[in-house]
Amino acid sequence: MRLFIAEKPSLGRAIAAGLGNAEKRNGYIECGQNVVTWCFGHLLEMGKPESYDEKYKVWKKEDLPILPNAFNASVRKESAAQLKIIGQLLRDAELVVNAGDPDREGQLLVDEVLEYHNYAGSCERIWLAALDDRSVKKALASMADNNDYTGLRDAARARSQADWLVGMNCTRAMTLKGRDAGNQGVLSLGRVQTPTLALVVNRDxxxxxxxxxxxxxxxxxxxxEAGSFIGTFQPFDTQKGLDDQGRLINPDEAYRIKKEVSGQAGKIIEAVTEKKKKNPPLPHCLSSLQKAASSKLGMGAKKVLDLAQALYEKKLTTYPRSDCRYLPEEQFDEAGNVLAVLANV
Structure with missing residues (x-):
């Protein structure tokens, strides 16, 4: 039996549709000799400090920094049942396919489930940038060895461990410092959240x-004689009345120049004509889509992400959580039909 472990139910259903002969079961779908099951995002989470030592339940300066020799993983309460189902399916699996989203978090999300269940058998990786039928079938026919993606998994794990080390230690340190100054609340500090907040505060x-x-x-x-155009005054370095940024700030000088050129005949002493080539814009990536939606529609980043993810799961757009702005090659032949439909919207 070949077992596919998808990142989420919608991805699992898309894979099952590509495999055919799907029969739904509790927590998985049977497709002949294939079985498709799924996670609900991360089924595991990093353990809290007290999971390493009970003394860490009380926040003390002398315990900082907390640096585990090895990081613990704990089961999310809402995920325990599905994690058990996956474990049972793994016992009968001759081959496992990691069907996490095509990014580093998707890689880790499934790999850590395999590690939790001590799975040591064969494992392949399916890479799905889009969920339309053609993309799914091509991905099913071109899977790679899951070991080829260990660097991606390790990058995601390093990110999560860095977040834990900075967040747990610095939040405790800041909070204890705040208590010394009379603040009774928790002062949260995070590897990403704090510098991002600093950018906003500094700009404000x-x-x-x-x-x-x-x-x-x-x-x-x-x-x-060929028509009219608007010209803008470009001062020389020797121009009077400029500030240190080359801007004209002297009103007397400004009005003198205006009076001097008004109604006068001039002579074009140089004209430059250039031919420029501009490529058509690429499709959006998530960050460019969020900027455009914020600027034109006033939408927040989280709402744009949620909508983009929903469109992806409905097979209407490609995977949103990627910086790549190019369409998958298997969709090139469909571009004409897609554009023709969009032209009527």
């Missing part, structure tokens, strides 16, 4: 403390 401070510096920009409408 810049805006709050902004002091305007008026300067002049001179434009002139120029009439020519």
């Amino acid at each position: 401070l810049v805006i709050e403390n902004f002091k305007p510096h008026p300067y002049f920009t001179l434009h002139v409408e120029i009439l020519h």
Whole structure:
């Protein structure tokens, strides 16, 4: 029996549809000699400090930093039943296929389940950038050895351990420091959250403390036998009335220049014409989609991610949690039909 372990039920259903002859069971789908089961995101989580030593239940300065020799994994309460089902299926599996999402977290998510159940048999990896039928069938026909992705797994594990080390130790340290100063709440500090918050705070401070510096920009409408155009004044370095950034700040000088050129005939002393080539824009990645949705629709990043994930699971878009802005090759032949349909929307 070949066992596919998907990252989530929707991905499992897509794989089962690609395999055919699907019969739903409790926590998995049978497809002839294949069985498809799934996780619900991470079924395991990193243990809390007290799981290493009971003394860590009480926050003390002398216990910091907490540096485990090896990290513990604990089962999420809501995931225990599904994790048990996967364990039972693994006993009869001759071959396992890691069907996590095509990124480092997806790789770790399934690999850690295999490690939890001490699975040591053969394992392959299926890479699904899109869930349409054609993409699924091509991925099923071109699977690789799961060992080829150990670097991806290790990168995800290093990220989670770094988050734990920084978050647990620094949050405790900051909170204990705050208590010395009379603060009774928890002062949370995270590897990603804190520098991101600092960017927002620093930007707000810049805006709050902004002091305007008026300067002049001179434009002139120029009439020519071929038509009219707008010209912008470009000062020389020797121009009077400039600040240290080359902006014209002297009003007397600005009005003098305006008076000097108004209604006067000029001479074009140089004209440069360039031919430029611009490629059509690539499809969105998640970050560019979030920026566009925020700018045009006022949508938050989390809402955009949730909607993009839902569209992916409905087989309408490619996998969103990727920086790659190119379509999978198996979708190239469909581009014309997709564009024709979109033109009618």
